[in-house]
Amino acid sequence: MSRLRRTRRLWLAATALLVCAPSALLASSQPPLEYLDEQTAATITVVSQPLMFAYARRELAANARDYATVAAAAVNRGGKINYVVIVYFWSTVDPRLREGSGPAAEPLIVQADDRRISLKLQGHSPREAGIGVAVHAPPGDDVQPNVYSTDLPTLRFISESRRLGLQVESDGTPFTYDVWEDRRAALKAFVRHMNGED
Numbered sequence: 001m002s003r004l005r006r007t008r009r010l011w012l013a014a015t016a017l018l019v020c021a022p023s024a025l026l027a028s029s030q031p032p033l034e035y036l037d038e039q040t041a042a043t044i045t046v047v048s049q050p051l052m053f054a055y056a057r058r059e060l061a062a063n064a065r066d067y068a069t070v071a072a073a074a075v076n077r078g079g080k081i082n083y084v085v086i087v088y089f090w091s092t093v094d095p096r097l098r099e100g101s102g103p104a105a106e107p108l109i110v111q112a113d114d115r116r117i118s119l120k121l122q123g124h125s126p127r128e129a130g131i132g133v134a135v136h137a138p139p140g141d142d143v144q145p146n147v148y149s150t151d152l153p154t155l156r157f158i159s160e161s162r163r164l165g166l167q168v169e170s171d172g173t174p175f176t177y178d179v180w181e182d183r184r185a186a187l188k189a190f191v192r193h194m195n196g197e198d
Contacts, residue, residue: 039132
């Protein structure tokens with residue numbers, strides 16, 4: 001093999017490493033949080049950062065938004081693992097300016113690329129799901145969590161989707177929250193960890 005050919009192959013290999021390294025580093029730099037919940041005696045694994053969605057309320061003020069914090073978690077009770085998604089709906093809008101109620105807990109649909117994933121509400125208490133401590137609760141006043149059941153393949157599909165949205169209803173009117181802070185890398189790291197890939 002000529003020296004020029006060998007140099008070219010080394011250069012291509014180095015270029016490939018540089019292109020792949022940032023995404024690998026990003027995923028590995030956001031490992032999920034894992035702890036033994038002293039209140040429920042379950043081992044909890046949760047994404048290091050939740051997905052954040054927002055819905056602009058321009059009719060009220062220039063920077064007024066409603067938000068949805070979406071955190072995936074795994075609850076391991078004696079080797080039986082259940083997957084949940086905990087969703088908090090909250091807002092920067094002054095409650096006195098609001099008309100109608102906030103978003104309904106059901107139906108909740110994740111629009112991931114060409115799929116509409118309907119999440120099934122389990123309840124409003126993470127403790128009933130085995131999580132005794134609030135997971136990624138938003139700042140400010142106490143916000144009621146909504147707990148939805150899910151599975152690992154669904155979480156994988158969401159983490160690998162190019163386009164994401166969260167569809168909800170308020171007083172019978174549907175609307176969509178768009179991605180506000182894209183933390184799919186943390187969700188990918190969670191999926192990889194739970195699948196034994198890290």
